[in-house]
Amino acid sequence: MSEQKYSCNHCFDSLCMHKVPIFSSLNHEDIIKLAELITHKTYKKGEFILREGEPCESLVIIQEGSTKAYKYTIDGREQILYVFSEGDFFGEQYLISDQVAAFTVEALEPVTTCMLTKSQFRQLLHGYPDIAVKIIEELGSRMSRLEKALQSIGVRNIDARVSGLLLDYITQYGTEEKEGIVIRLPLSREGMANYLGVARETVSRKLGQLENDNIIRSITNKSILVLDRGELEKIAGISE
Amino acid sequence: MSEQKYSCNHCFDSLCMHKVPIFSSLNHEDIIKLAELITHKTYKKGEFILREGEPCESLVIIQEGSTKAYKYTIDGREQILYVFSEGDFFGEQYLISDQVAAFTVEALEPVTTCMLTKSQFRQLLHGYPDIAVKIIEELGSRMSRLEKALQSIGVRNIDARVSGLLLDYITQYGTEEKEGIVIRLPLSREGMANYLGVARETVSRKLGQLENDNIIRSITNKSILVLDRGELEKIAGISE
DNA sequence: CGGACCATTGATAATTGTCAAAATTCGTGG
DNA sequence: CCACGAATTTTGACAATTATCAATGGTCCG
Numbered sequence: 001m002s003e004q005k006y007s008c009n010h011c012f013d014s015l016c017m018h019k020v021p022i023f024s025s026l027n028h029e030d031i032i033k034l035a036e037l038i039t040h041k042t043y044k045k046g047e048f049i050l051r052e053g054e055p056c057e058s059l060v061i062i063q064e065g066s067t068k069a070y071k072y073t074i075d076g077r078e079q080i081l082y083v084f085s086e087g088d089f090f091g092e093q094y095l096i097s098d099q100v101a102a103f104t105v106e107a108l109e110p111v112t113t114c115m116l117t118k119s120q121f122r123q124l125l126h127g128y129p130d131i132a133v134k135i136i137e138e139l140g141s142r143m144s145r146l147e148k149a150l151q152s153i154g155v156r157n158i159d160a161r162v163s164g165l166l167l168d169y170i171t172q173y174g175t176e177e178k179e180g181i182v183i184r185l186p187l188s189r190e191g192m193a194n195y196l197g198v199a200r201e202t203v204s205r206k207l208g209q210l211e212n213d214n215i216i217r218s219i220t221n222k223s224i225l226v227l228d229r230g231e232l233e234k235i236a237g238i239s240e
Numbered sequence: 241m242s243e244q245k246y247s248c249n250h251c252f253d254s255l256c257m258h259k260v261p262i263f264s265s266l267n268h269e270d271i272i273k274l275a276e277l278i279t280h281k282t283y284k285k286g287e288f289i290l291r292e293g294e295p296c297e298s299l300v301i302i303q304e305g306s307t308k309a310y311k312y313t314i315d316g317r318e319q320i321l322y323v324f325s326e327g328d329f330f331g332e333q334y335l336i337s338d339q340v341a342a343f344t345v346e347a348l349e350p351v352t353t354c355m356l357t358k359s360q361f362r363q364l365l366h367g368y369p370d371i372a373v374k375i376i377e378e379l380g381s382r383m384s385r386l387e388k389a390l391q392s393i394g395v396r397n398i399d400a401r402v403s404g405l406l407l408d409y410i411t412q413y414g415t416e417e418k419e420g421i422v423i424r425l426p427l428s429r430e431g432m433a434n435y436l437g438v439a440r441e442t443v444s445r446k447l448g449q450l451e452n453d454n455i456i457r458s459i460t461n462k463s464i465l466v467l468d469r470g471e472l473e474k475i476a477g478i479s480e
Numbered sequence: 481c482g483g484a485c486c487a488t489t490g491a492t493a494a495t496t497g498t499c500a501a502a503a504t505t506c507g508t509g510g
Numbered sequence: 511c512c513a514c515g516a517a518t519t520t521t522g523a524c525a526a527t528t529a530t531c532a533a534t535g536g537t538c539c540g
Contacts, residue, residue, distance in 0.1 A: 071391045074477025079394040081387055093380030096373055102384045132372040133336055139379040140333035144342045146386045147321055151311045153393050154319040154437030156529075158496080189519060197394030199497050204520055221505060221518070237314025396497075398528080429487060439529050444488055461486065461537065 019087035025130040050105040056094035065111030080195040163236035259327035265370040290345040296334035305351030320435040403476035
């Protein structure tokens with residue numbers, strides 16, 4: 001967990017600032033000024049970036065790698081709420097109100113973050129009221145995602161849920177190849193199970209079924225080839 | 241669905257404005273000014289206050305009565321996301337960004353609402369930037385609720401979910417009586433089932449079980465007496 | 481009081497979770 | 511680059527839970 005303080009040129013040029021919608025109302029100069037305030041941290045796989053119940057002291061932007069955000073359920077399993085990947089960020093609501101973190105964020109692979117402390121962020125908010133509006137928009141869209149997730153987990157048919165998850169992954173992590181769409185899965189089978197609220201083995205079986213039906217093909221544990229997207233959409237209940 | 245435009249004295253005195261956290265930074269005079277802009281509508285049981293997919297043109301505050309907010313799942317059932325009762329409000333995120341409504345809001349009983357149009361609200365936001373911060377706080381807390389709901393629905397043990405729901409209702413709709421805590425249920429059995437993502441009959445059975453164990457007693461279809469709150473907490477996984 | 485609506489109960493089938501074992505994949509070090 | 515051990519995934523058998531269907535019983539309202 002090394003920490004560096006330096007002018008964030010790399011970050012500015014390539015990723016974190018420009019990828020974060022809430023900073024889109026800043027002009028060029030201010031982005032550069034802001035970039036100088038940014039602190040970086042790196043995390044190894046399995047390390048915690050934020051822990052449920054602890055105060056969150058900064059806005060965290062994922063510059064590289066991906067993370068899972070989860071809560072523990074009363075029967076001891078983890079319920080995954082979000083997967084945060086490059087360009088995603090979290091902690092913004094805790095910077096304004098003084099709540100503690102509602103979930104734990106854990107690195108799924110080596111992760112680099114850009115961070116802005118609470119006081120820096122509040123200053124920024126003072127100078128740029130538009131940022132508040134951007135945050136509301138972002139929170140609104142994240143809320144819509146959560147509402148969709150809640151809707152989907154409320155569906156009794158688990159086949160639909162699994163297919164729906166794969167479709168989400170296509171748009172987020174999929175690349176078109178000549179054989180089909182390759183998804184680099186952010187989560188393991190167990191992770192997907194903990195997101196969907198079902199048993200690990202059930203995910204295996206559902207994916208196995210899809211493979212038997214020639215809808216997908218398992219490449220490695222971390223990637224899947226989608227052969228028949230239309231069929232996935234049918235099972236998920238989107239088309240037909 | 242009658243519509244009235246008049247100075248909202250009743251509303252000001254009793255309910256809607258002061259109950260809404262996002263207006264707490266307004267001073268007395270401005271609240272009075274604002275109250276004059278407010279429009280009222282009444283809805284009969286079963287009428288729609290907002291429909292999923294349609295644009296939401298105003299901030300809606302529930303002055304009287306209660307409503308359910310839901311989405312249709314792909315297998316045709318409704319997944320209830322929220323119950324909005326007196327003092328709750330919705331639509332704030334749609335007033336800033338121009339998204340369409342993510343859910344349908346339907347009156348569960350006769351409902352009176354206070355409404356503020358999009359342009360009125362935007363003006364207000366301009367004069368009181370603090371309101372934006374309040375909205376972020378409110379969205380943050382609503383998001384925490386959703387995250388909690390998602391966590392709870394991901395629990396495999398349905399007994400825990402039912403007990404957890406009853407505990408939530410105790411804090412929101414419960415009154416202490418000498419025999420125990422009386423809950424005026426906002427939802428029917430079917431409604432609870434659609435919130436929990438299980439079959440109507442399953443809710444009946446789980447409640448029947450709790451009644452057999454002398455933990456609750458069913459008074460009418462719309463109210464329940466809680467005899468042993470501690471036991472409910474154990475089943476929900478909170479205590480012990 | 482009657483009719484519509486809502487809730488309960490029972491029987492059964494389908495689904496999914498659990499446990500255990502085998503197979504596969506992954507990462508590391510030689 | 512290969513081989514080995516650890517971790518993950520898959521598979522099978524079985525048990526437990528829950529959905530579904532159908533019928534009955536209650537409750538609420540005019």
